[in-house]
Amino acid sequence: MSTKSARPSAARIEGAVLQRLKQAAGAKGWIEDEAGKAPYLDDFRGLFHGQTPLVLRPANTAAVAAIMRICHEASIGVVPQGGNTGYCGGATPSPDGAEIVLSLGRMNRIRDVDPLDNSITVDAGCVLADIQRAAEAAGRLFPLSLAAEGSCQIGGNLSTNAGGTAVLRYGNARDLALGLEVVLPDGQIWDGLRHLRKDNTGYDLKQLFIGAEGTLGVITAASLKLFARPRHVSTAFAALSDARSAVTLLARAKNLSGDAVTTFEYLHRACLDLVLARDPALADPFAARHDHYALIELSAGQDVIEAVLAGAFEAGEIADAVIAASGTQTAALWKLRETIPEALNHAGGVIRHDVSVPLSRIAEFLDAAHACAQATIPGVRITPFGHIGDGNIHFNLVQPEAGDRDGFLARSHEIEVAIHDIANALDGSFSAEHGIGQLKRGELARYKPAEAREQMQRIKQAFDHKGIMNPGKVL
Numbered sequence: 001m002s003t004k005s006a007r008p009s010a011a012r013i014e015g016a017v018l019q020r021l022k023q024a025a026g027a028k029g030w031i032e033d034e035a036g037k038a039p040y041l042d043d044f045r046g047l048f049h050g051q052t053p054l055v056l057r058p059a060n061t062a063a064v065a066a067i068m069r070i071c072h073e074a075s076i077g078v079v080p081q082g083g084n085t086g087y088c089g090g091a092t093p094s095p096d097g098a099e100i101v102l103s104l105g106r107m108n109r110i111r112d113v114d115p116l117d118n119s120i121t122v123d124a125g126c127v128l129a130d131i132q133r134a135a136e137a138a139g140r141l142f143p144l145s146l147a148a149e150g151s152c153q154i155g156g157n158l159s160t161n162a163g164g165t166a167v168l169r170y171g172n173a174r175d176l177a178l179g180l181e182v183v184l185p186d187g188q189i190w191d192g193l194r195h196l197r198k199d200n201t202g203y204d205l206k207q208l209f210i211g212a213e214g215t216l217g218v219i220t221a222a223s224l225k226l227f228a229r230p231r232h233v234s235t236a237f238a239a240l241s242d243a244r245s246a247v248t249l250l251a252r253a254k255n256l257s258g259d260a261v262t263t264f265e266y267l268h269r270a271c272l273d274l275v276l277a278r279d280p281a282l283a284d285p286f287a288a289r290h291d292h293y294a295l296i297e298l299s300a301g302q303d304v305i306e307a308v309l310a311g312a313f314e315a316g317e318i319a320d321a322v323i324a325a326s327g328t329q330t331a332a333l334w335k336l337r338e339t340i341p342e343a344l345n346h347a348g349g350v351i352r353h354d355v356s357v358p359l360s361r362i363a364e365f366l367d368a369a370h371a372c373a374q375a376t377i378p379g380v381r382i383t384p385f386g387h388i389g390d391g392n393i394h395f396n397l398v399q400p401e402a403g404d405r406d407g408f409l410a411r412s413h414e415i416e417v418a419i420h421d422i423a424n425a426l427d428g429s430f431s432a433e434h435g436i437g438q439l440k441r442g443e444l445a446r447y448k449p450a451e452a453r454e455q456m457q458r459i460k461q462a463f464d465h466k467g468i469m470n471p472g473k474v475l
Contacts, residue, residue, distance in 0.1 A: 088437025
């Protein structure tokens with residue numbers, strides 16, 4: 001089953017149809033000069049570069065619907081784009097210039113905050129950090145948190161089912177959505193902006209659009225869950241005895257805290273070395289070097305985290321630990337984790353893996369993947385870190401110090417297949433939170449069972465029979 005159609009070439013999009021699209025977007029809603037379009041044509045990692053005759057920036061849902069009706073009528077491909085912070089090229093148009101880019105950045109209203117209902121309704125172009133601040137102003141917490149929160153937009157977060165650092169306690173983007181407003185490929189508006197926690201009235205349509213990466217429709221607004229702000233938050237940085245101790249320490253923290261673990265992040269020593277070399281203002285929490293570390297945050301008092309660490313020390317799970325005694329110390333510990341991606345980027349070429357495995361098999365994966373990487377690329381710098389509390393490991397590889405960047409990156413597919421094979425053999429996933437986009441379509445075909453891919457194609461066909469929604473992504 002295929003959703004391919006005879007979409008027009010870039011040359012055929014020009015002219016009267018482009019003029020209609022400009023009118024639909026409004027006077028300030030379009031960009032066609034090359035300099036203005038440039039920021040919308042490259043993906044965040046610089047892996048993909050596309051072309052488009054027009055970037056559209058509508059200001060409201062009605063304008064999005066008008067644009068989609070025109071594109072559907074003319075069979076023009078549409079690439080929805082939020083903050084353009086994705087890692088898999090899911091928001092980058094094709095190089096042939098046969099698609100328009102639909103940027104939601106102007107749709108950034110906080111529509112409603114209801115502290116009693118514990119909900120917030122926002123436009124899809126709202127920056128994640130702005131939603132967090134709006135929730136805080138109402139005395140509530142919106143817990144989705146990730147490194148790009150100052151620029152990523154909630155529509156993109158939902159379209160990729162973003163994870164982040166608080167998944168362990170609050171769930172990923174899919175778990176935080178109560179309702180959606182979506183413009184369908186033919187321009188119809190589906191208003192599913194409900195605040196209900198219980199609504200057992202047939203198919204839960206919103207879940208089809210979450211994680212679909214813009215291939216089924218355009219998310220234009222969302223109703224999201226809010227939570228009471230925790231009365232106490234305790235943060236610690238622990239030196240682990242070995243990688244296996246991460247899982248036993250996590251279990252201990254869950255048991256003793258009454259499952260109040262918000263964050264449990266893993267860092268390998270190689271990551272810490274790169275971070276400290278990049279920013280001399282940061283300090284190693286310990287006098288001695290250790291191979292493995294965990295950043296732990298509990299929604300509980302300091303006495304609880306002290307009890308967790310004391311028990312772990314007696315059991316031989318940790319070799320050392322520090323507990324943040326102030327907000328400044330907490331921020332310093334978090335910065336060691338949050339600046340890892342930046343430090344990697346400045347260390348040379350990076351081959352990234354976003355895998356997940358069952359918690360009980362994390363150490364097995366790390367051992368096998370480490371050995372595989374060393375054998376495949378001698379001298380490679382192995383820098384794993386991630387949200388180990390939910391089994392998500394960013395098993396990243398940095399080029400050898402004296403190595404050739406281009407030669408190293410040329411082997412990306414070879415090592416990716418090997419690492420993904422290891423994760424798959426351990427009942428894991430080759431994409432835990434970054435999605436598929438165009439980067440991992442081959443991996444989806446390799447690892448996703450044929451019957452599952454067929455059903456995905458059927459869903460795509462049902463919603464987008466002309467194949468205009470984010471062509472070349474996911475499927």
